[in-house]
Amino acid sequence: FVTTASARALLTAARETMRGYWGEAAVTAAGDSGAVVRASAVDSIPWPGPPASVYLSLVGDEGTRACVGGPPAEGGLAGTVRSLARRALHSDPRRPPVRQEELERLRIVISFAGTGAPIVDPMEWDPGTEGLLVRSGERSVAFLPGEARTVAWALREARRIRVLAGPPSSASYQRFPVVVLMESPVSGVHREESHAAP
Numbered sequence: 001f002v003t004t005a006s007a008r009a010l011l012t013a014a015r016e017t018m019r020g021y022w023g024e025a026a027v028t029a030a031g032d033s034g035a036v037v038r039a040s041a042v043d044s045i046p047w048p049g050p051p052a053s054v055y056l057s058l059v060g061d062e063g064t065r066a067c068v069g070g071p072p073a074e075g076g077l078a079g080t081v082r083s084l085a086r087r088a089l090h091s092d093p094r095r096p097p098v099r100q101e102e103l104e105r106l107r108i109v110i111s112f113a114g115t116g117a118p119i120v121d122p123m124e125w126d127p128g129t130e131g132l133l134v135r136s137g138e139r140s141v142a143f144l145p146g147e148a149r150t151v152a153w154a155l156r157e158a159r160r161i162r163v164l165a166g167p168p169s170s171a172s173y174q175r176f177p178v179v180v181l182m183e184s185p186v187s188g189v190h191r192e193e194s195h196a197a198p
Contacts, residue, residue, distance in 0.1 A: 006045045007181045010081050013042045014056060014108050015183075017085035022100045042078045048179060051077075053113040055144055056084035058098060058106040059182075064147055065106055066092040069113075081110060094161055107183040111144050116174030122151050124175070131178045136171040139163045145178055 054077075055069030066088045073083040085108075090097040098106070113131055125132045127148040134141050134154070141163045148154035158164035164171050 005041075009042045010045060010078070010110060011108050011181060011183055013078060014081050014085040014110065015103075017082045018089060018103055021086055021089055043076065045077050047072075047077050048112055051080075052115075053142075054080050054084060055111040055113065055142065056081065056088050057109040057111065057144065057147075058088055058103075059109055060102075060106050065102070066095055066098055067144070067147070068092055069111075069142060084110075094157075109144075109180060109182040111181075112179040113142070114177035114179070116176035119173050119175055122155065122168060122173045125151055125154075125173070126175075127151060127154060131176045133174040133176065134158045134163055134171050135174075136163055136165060145180065 051072040053069055053071055055067060057067040058065045068084055068087045068091050070084070073080040075082070088098070111131070116131075116133055119125065122132065122134070127143065127145070127150060129145055131145060132143045132148075132154060134143075136158075139162065141158050141161060143154045143157075148157065155164060155168055158171070
């Protein structure tokens with residue numbers, strides 16, 4: 001769905017939106033050809049398929065610093081990414097707001113969730129290659145590939161944030177495929193990955 005230029009444009013739009021949140025001057029990014037990524041180029045990037053849930057994460061050396069997600073917002077794919085970029089700075093209820101001085105040390109990860117498949121036993125989930133949605137009553141939490149090293153950690157985290165109140169059998173689970181766009185932690189080059197549920 002996304003070319004390297006499109007991935008770079010979306011990730012750059014997210015970073016510039018975050019910088020703009022604190023009133024910083026927008027920083028433009030040059031593509032491989034040296035062309036400046038323009039807003040109109042970002043706004044014309046299509047959804048990879050039917051619009052689906054999108055997650056935007058900020059990741060540092062010690063793991064996920066912030067992660068928010070949701071259904072498509074106004075303004076198409078670009079509008080959804082910009083909206084999530086602003087929310088990621090202050091709306092992850094599990095963590096304190098991101099400080100301005102932290103931003104340049106964090107890399108941006110944009111994840112597109114595919115259609116989920118219900119599973120009875122969360123131990124069937126592979127935390128390295130697919131996402132998991134845990135739902136109990138009105139509350140839910142999603143774990144993206146690599147966010148949880150083990151199923152046991154994900155269940156402890158779901159319990160810590162009060163999504164999981166009783167035994168694991170008291171919740172429902174869905175695993176889902178994920179397509180991931182991320183900034184490189186070292187070179188600033190953006191890459192794409194696809195994780196699919198079996």
